Amino acid sequence: MSARDKILAKLRAAPAQPLASPDASITTHYASLPRTAKDKLAQEFAEKITAWHAEVHTVPRSQWVDKARTIVADKGIATLLYAPATAHGKELAASGIAGLKAYDQPIEAWKQEMFDGIDAAITGTRGAIAETGTMILWPDADEPRLMSLVPPIHIALVDADAILPTLYDAITTQGWSKGLPTNALLVTGPSKTADIQQTLAYGAHGPKELIVLLLTGEAQ
Amino acid sequence: MTTQPMQFVPGSEFKRRAAEVVANPFLRKSFRGAMDFLIAKRAAQFPDPELLERQRTLAEEIRRYSLSRLPALLEQLEANLVKNGVKVHWAENPDEANAIILGICRQHDARLMVKGKSMVSEEVELNHAMDAAGIEALESDMGEYIVQLAGEKPSHIIMPAIHKTKQDIAKLFAEKVPGVSYTEDVDALIQVGRDVLRKKFMDADIGLSGVNFAVAETGSLCLVENEGNGRMCTTVPNVHIAITGIEKVVEKLEHVVPLYGLLTRSATGQAITTYFNVITGPRREGEKDGPREMHLVLVDNGRTQAYADEQLRQTLQCIRCGACMNHCPVYTRIGGHAYGTTYPGPIGEIISPHMMGLAATHVLPGASTLCGACGEVCPVKIPIPDLLIRLREEATHEAKPGHAPLVGQGAGKTTFASLAFKGFAFLYSRPALYRLFAWGATRFRFLTPSNQAGWTATRTPLKPAAKSLRDLLAERRIDERKSC
Numbered sequence: 001m002s003a004r005d006k007i008l009a010k011l012r013a014a015p016a017q018p019l020a021s022p023d024a025s026i027t028t029h030y031a032s033l034p035r036t037a038k039d040k041l042a043q044e045f046a047e048k049i050t051a052w053h054a055e056v057h058t059v060p061r062s063q064w065v066d067k068a069r070t071i072v073a074d075k076g077i078a079t080l081l082y083a084p085a086t087a088h089g090k091e092l093a094a095s096g097i098a099g100l101k102a103y104d105q106p107i108e109a110w111k112q113e114m115f116d117g118i119d120a121a122i123t124g125t126r127g128a129i130a131e132t133g134t135m136i137l138w139p140d141a142d143e144p145r146l147m148s149l150v151p152p153i154h155i156a157l158v159d160a161d162a163i164l165p166t167l168y169d170a171i172t173t174q175g176w177s178k179g180l181p182t183n184a185l186l187v188t189g190p191s192k193t194a195d196i197q198q199t200l201a202y203g204a205h206g207p208k209e210l211i212v213l214l215l216t217g218e219a220q
Numbered sequence: 221m222t223t224q225p226m227q228f229v230p231g232s233e234f235k236r237r238a239a240e241v242v243a244n245p246f247l248r249k250s251f252r253g254a255m256d257f258l259i260a261k262r263a264a265q266f267p268d269p270e271l272l273e274r275q276r277t278l279a280e281e282i283r284r285y286s287l288s289r290l291p292a293l294l295e296q297l298e299a300n301l302v303k304n305g306v307k308v309h310w311a312e313n314p315d316e317a318n319a320i321i322l323g324i325c326r327q328h329d330a331r332l333m334v335k336g337k338s339m340v341s342e343e344v345e346l347n348h349a350m351d352a353a354g355i356e357a358l359e360s361d362m363g364e365y366i367v368q369l370a371g372e373k374p375s376h377i378i379m380p381a382i383h384k385t386k387q388d389i390a391k392l393f394a395e396k397v398p399g400v401s402y403t404e405d406v407d408a409l410i411q412v413g414r415d416v417l418r419k420k421f422m423d424a425d426i427g428l429s430g431v432n433f434a435v436a437e438t439g440s441l442c443l444v445e446n447e448g449n450g451r452m453c454t455t456v457p458n459v460h461i462a463i464t465g466i467e468k469v470v471e472k473l474e475h476v477v478p479l480y481g482l483l484t485r486s487a488t489g490q491a492i493t494t495y496f497n498v499i500t501g502p503r504r505e506g507e508k509d510g511p512r513e514m515h516l517v518l519v520d521n522g523r524t525q526a527y528a529d530e531q532l533r534q535t536l537q538c539i540r541c542g543a544c545m546n547h548c549p550v551y552t553r554i555g556g557h558a559y560g561t562t563y564p565g566p567i568g569e570i571i572s573p574h575m576m577g578l579a580a581t582h583v584l585p586g587a588s589t590l591c592g593a594c595g596e597v598c599p600v601k602i603p604i605p606d607l608l609i610r611l612r613e614e615a616t617h618e619a620k621p622g623h624a625p626l627v628g629q630g631a632g633k634t635t636f637a638s639l640a641f642k643g644f645a646f647l648y649s650r651p652a653l654y655r656l657f658a659w660g661a662t663r664f665r666f667l668t669p670s671n672q673a674g675w676t677a678t679r680t681p682l683k684p685a686a687k688s689l690r691d692l693l694a695e696r697r698i699d700e701r702k703s704c
Contacts, residue, residue, distance in 0.1 A: 003520075004310035007466060010524035011291040017530065019288040022281045026474055029278050052494075107456075107509040115422050132492040141506040145455050149448055168477045177438050177473050182503065182510055183455070186496035191448040193410060194488070195363035195379060197386045198257050201410040204362055205417060206448025206495075 030168045041130040042160040046214055048133025052189030053202060054210040061215045064088075064157065065095045068122065071155065071211060072097055081114075081121035081151055083143035088124050088157055103144055114146060120153035127162035129170055129186070135212070136170055137185040145183045154190070154207040160216045234583050237558040247383060251555050254382045258546040261489025262597070278478050280601040283537035286470045290527065293436040293469045294518065300439025304501030306514045314344035317519050321346060321428070321461055322353050324515055328459055330355055330425035334417070336443070336450035337361040338430030339377055339540060340463050340519055343562040343575065346428070357428070360417050360449040362410060369396050375556030377563060378487045378542040383555055417449065427453035427511065431464035432483070432539070433476045434516075435498075441516065442476055443497040444483060446490075451497055460502070460511040466518050467527075467536035473498075479539055482599035486541040522574035525626060531610060535570050537600040542567075544594035544604060550587050559584065566594035570607045573615070578628030582615035658688040 001009070036044050046056045059067045072080055077099065083089040084102040092100060099119075107114060126138040135156055139145040148154050164170045167186070171177070176184065191206030202208055241247050266272040286293060298308045311317035317340075325333065333350060335341060335357055347368070350357035359368040363380035367373065370392055374380030381389070386404050393412050394402040400412050421427075429450055433442040441462050443450045454460050470476055484490045503510035526532045545551040545565025556564035561572040561581065569584040585608045588594075594604040615632035619625035647654055661684040668683045675682065687695075 002310070003312045003316055006312060007310055007518075007520045007524060008291050008294065010520075011294075011466075011527055014524075014528045014533070015530055017288045019281075019285045021471075022278070022285050022475065023472075025278055025281055026478060029274065029478065032274075103508060105508065111422055111456075115418055134492055134496075141504070141508065144508040144510075145451075146509045149451050149455065167480075168474070171473055171477060176498075180438055180440060180498060180500040182499065182501050182507065184498040184500070185451075186492070187494065188492050189494050191446070192494055193362045193447045195361070195366065195381055195447075196389055196406050196409055197384075198254060198379075198382075199386070199406040201407050203414065204410055204447035204449070205360070205414060205421075205452055 026168075030166065033166075036130050036165050041163040041165065042214060042216065044130040045128050045133055045158070045163045046212075048130065049128075049135070049189065049210075049212060050133070052133050053192070054133075054189050054212050056212045056214055058160075058214045058216055061159075061217065064213050064215055065091055065097075067213055068092070068155065069095065069097050072099070072120070075120070075153060075209075077119040077153065079117060079119050080155075081118045081147055083123065083147065085142040086124060088122070089142075092122065103147060107144070107146060114150050118151040120155055121147040121151040122155040122157070123147050124157050125159075125162075127164060127170065127174065128158045129165070129167050130163050131166045132188060134167070134186050134188040136174075137187055138181055139183055139185065140181055145185075148185065148187060149206050152203065152207055153209045153211065154187075155211045155213065156187070157213050157215060160214055234558060234560060234587070237560070238554040238587075241554045241558055246385075247555060248553060250383060250385060251552050254379070255546050255552045258379075258489065262486055262543060262546070263489075265485035265489050265491060275478060275482055276599055276601050279482050279539075279599050280537065282470065282475045282479060283539070283600045284534075286475070287467065287527070287533060287536055289471065290466070290469070293471055294466060296436040296471075297434055297439060297469050298518075300436065301501075301516055302439075304439045305504075306439065306501055306516055309515060309517045310520075311344075311517055312520045314519075314521060317344040317463065317517055317521075318346055318349035320515075320517050321463070322349060322355075324459065324461055325350075325353070325355055325426055328425055330459075332420065332424045333357045333426040333428055334360050334420050334424040334449075334453050334457065335364070336427070336429035336453040337364055337380075337445070338428065338463055339374075339562060340430055340465055341428060342374065343521060344463070344519060346463070358417075358420055358424075360420070360453060361445075362413050362447060362449075365413055365417065366392065369393075373557065373562075375564065376542060376545065377540055377567075383557070417452075421449075421452040421456045424453075424457045426459045426461060427455075427457035428461045428463065429454050431462050431468055431516075433479065434464060434469045435471075435473050435476060436469055437472045438500060440473065440498050440500040442480070443499065444480065444493050444495075445497070446494040448495060451495055454497065454499055455510055458511055459513045459515070460499075461515045461517065462499075463517040463519060466520055466523055467538075479600075483539050483541050486543040486597065486599040522571075522576075522627070526571070526574045528624065532574075532607065534602050535567075535574070535607060537602050538567055538571070539600055540567075541599055543597040543599065547593040547597045549589060549591060549593070554587075559587070566604045566608070567602075570602075570604060570611060573611055573626065573628070577631075578611075578615050578626055579631040580628065582628065582632030585609075585611040585615060655690070658690060662686060662688050662691065 079099045126136040128135045190210040191204045193204035309320045347357045366381040375383040390404045431441045432444045502514040526535045551565040573581045665684045
């Protein structure tokens, strides 16, 4: 008998205790909580993620590339990693921002450069969560996983219209269970640790800085 | 890199270690300070006690439901992971788990494994097995890295290096990391760890991680972390091996949400962690990064013993937040190492007997004042004090009829204690004899010795009262009659 069969047999031999699914309780619980009004979601998200040590810039959708250009200049970013096949990647490519580096080949071909030669990466998001100030990242073949992890600065584009009140809303309304990528991610601020004497330090292993471009419909 | 062998602590050894820490004012201050900090941070996350109670009830319901369907959920998880391209392995004990992982390493001629935080890997002493096989297994969580560099084991499940001051760490880095000079600046110290470990992430053949929640319906593994080392371990190396206990599975992604919200708030008083990582398989066709191969090792190691009993099964509801140890007056005074187990504190006292047997752990359920704090803060409502009492009983008695004996059942039984309790029962169930005893004890109280073996080592001697309760009540009755 394999370890698998032995473990399952022991579990099956234990007293059975059929219990009802908690689905209804979960739905009721989240329905009972106060919800942020739709027009306040972007503000709540911006406040919360700022408290998590992110830098937030609210910009009209049509002007984000210029904002990105300013940030690249201000931060002295010499190499900016981007995803060339995405819509925002194409806009960047057309922008003429200096130092753009396309993530267009498997990591094995340029691992050393990724770790040592990239100052920042810019990615899109699949929305955000107001309650906790959290971004939803949905890496794929076009915009790979390491972009939001290895470079010391991560610049993320968040569409103000794609902000949801809670994680529960995100998972249910975006239908996560119907098709997950290899690595769905929630990101709330730059990498951090408090493992040395409970003292908070940023940039433990991932990005030291997180810059959020919050894209809105009209000029503000 | 040296790793400490897993060593269980026999009764006397536990007491010796505990006494050592209690006598060390620096360690006590360090633990007290850290626990006060964590207690305050958690409390700030739960301003509304009624809401907290509703959240705990919901979390308990989810965990109890998941456990009630455990074998079916494990099979569903396995089937969906396999569909997603993940290889699933099962291990009954630490040796089997280590053999599986070593086998995968050998297939890939691996020389370096980077590890994200995994308490189950501590539980099976993976580092030791890897060391013996000549493969470097490097911890990459900052706290774990520090503890490994010092040749120690974690003293807390969430904050492994909580027993160390920044001065300790400054000294450790200056001694052990080439080219690093002494600095107490925490940012600089973290930068040292970052630089060392980034090279290792790049070079590693294998990335190992734990699992916070395994989702059966989608075949996903959820990882909760702040540092990003978990993401490094699960994304950069060519092979990712996840290891977890069989109890971590839940049915749906929706079931994770309430548990995750309570986990981070209970553990470190954070509303959310920096990263929540949902991994659903290895690199897919056309993707440019991520591991090409992925494994999950499901470990039993005594969990099926807890599962077999409906009361003890509640132990497996645990989501490993550590709140019970943060709030435990015993843990706060003796720290994590005194226990000698992978999981210290109240949760360690109730889970270690299943993992290591009662022969090795029978003193642990006694290392509690039964104040109830652990049960009160537990986000999934494990009745820890009840389970402590139950295990004290199992440690000192034969199994009840109809119950299978636990491993090491009755190992804590001593002739002295049995006789003492027999004497107690004899005396206290015979009113005439008891009255005689109470009469004698109060009249001859001057005869009680001032040296009462272990008791008076740290306490004042016990002495019967001048008057027994019966005497006092009798006097009161007379007084009342007089005043009427």
